[in-house]
Amino acid sequence: MRVWRHLADLVASHGAAALVSVHEVKGSAPREVGARMVVRPDGAYRGTIGGGQLEFRMLDIAREMLERKERSARIVDQALGPDLGQCCGGRVKVLIETFDPQDLADLKPLLTAEAEGGAFQVECRLDHGRVRRELSSAVGDDSWTEWRETHGEALTSVLLFGAGHVGRALVLALAPLPFSIRWFDDREGAFPSHIPGNATAIALRDPEAEIAEADPHSLILVMTHDHPLDMAITAAALRRGFPYVGLIGSATKRARFEKRFRELGLSEGRIGSLVCPIGLPGIVGKEPAIVAASVAAQLLQVRERLNFSPLSASNDKSAL
Template identity: 50%
Template sequence: MKVWSLIARTLEAQGACALVSVTRAEGSVPREEGARMLVTRDGFHGTIGGGTLEWKALAEAQRLLGKPRQVKLLTQSLGPDLGQCCGGRVTLAIESFELSDLAQAKDLASREAKGPFTLSDRLPGITESFGERRRTVLVFGAGHVGRAIILALAPLPFDVTWVDPRPEAFPGAMPQNVTGFSGDPLQAVAAAPDGALAFILSHSHALDLAIADAALRNKAIAHVGVIGSATKRARFERRLREAGVDQARVAAMICPIGIGGIRSKHPAAVAVSVAAQLITLDEALSASATHGILPARNAG
């Protein structure tokens, strides 16, 4: 969630809002430090974990709506204070914003749009992180499964490039995090940023193979997945090796795509499986980068 752009838009439309931030999380808690929820006159956006903690935070935030700028710190032990099963302890910062804060919100929204940044002592003694590092996901194919995957990825923190050479295959509207591309799929492969994930499910096995060949040769793409079966994988492996694609990259190709344990072939079920797999791959890559470890390219 781009916090400051949402605050700015809300102030322009309604003149007031309140922000709830998890500033400290100890033990077993529903959300991590930095989780946020924006409360408006009409409802709220985001979550700090649900349950009694969130209802109490909502009530406190609603009491601050429309009042001059102020910050309230609220510390709760989830078990003793709220009767929640989690045994952790959470500190929340609940702050109000009014129209006079719009200029600052716009300035911070501009910084947020450029990427992650930190603020120190905006809230006394607290260093805050804003903005997201969003991984690029390339989805090749706008058929039934492709459409289902796009919908499954819509609420997730990915920047999705949806590729199909048939312009008429795309729906009239797309989720905000999706950019359609109806040109040559190999151009989309060549333009992939470092660390991208490429999942291939086009209308043609021949096109799938051509895209897989190009994607596996592009070392910027961390993982390559292809929809299919064990038989399709065997055929693709043989042809890719014959074409001179690096054997380690071919062996690491993900085919079939999706996590194990889901047997349904319904497009929505496949999409859930693929979305879960993409989250797992993204988290593994991010953890490797955080610890200074170069991930194995395209480990399936």
């Protein structure tokens, strides 16, 4: 969710909105620091901080603040077990803020950064009860900052070759997930009329050039209508050494392709890195939607392995 865009739109259409953010977590909690939800004056909301009693209580507070036109931000400190009866056992601080039309000018830099895509850092401090935010690139003095927030989301690049039944189902499965998809097919009329916002349909002209120019951290999926084309794309992808190269097909297809890859001079290590069949082991259904769900889960696992680091895990530590 584009938090700042959604917040600004609600302020413009409803006159006010609240932002509810997980600000600090100790121990086990339903969501991580930086989980957010945007609340309308009528109580409708988008996003989640984990559901259950914690979320219900924070929604009630946000609605009350909007009704009272309360401008000062609140930090609500909750012990999930003693205070709310939730069995997570941890402790959560939740930041609740309200926004109205006089805040729209201050939101413009955040809206711009969010529209550019990817994750970005924001320096924060309390100023007369309001949270003041500046993009990290605009703050030169660390003493200004009381805490930092991460906004936006770094999308993982996926190159998907093939717009058949499984390709279409996979694009739909990935639509709400943190992936940016370049979707290729060389057939006229292969793509559906409606495509999710995180996917771009591209007429395939030179597959090897697309592979050569792709971000080296991209995930590659090959499922075209043509086995020789599958072979050429997969061989080019294996040569570059992407972190994930998946080829739709059976173990028999894999064996035939491996033989040809050896003839082409690919190393055993590169050949062994090929994921074929694609999807999580143990899911045997062959319906396109089932294959797509299995592959989407597998890509999320790969993304977690690629993205996890102590630095990324601690970006949102609060100083309050």
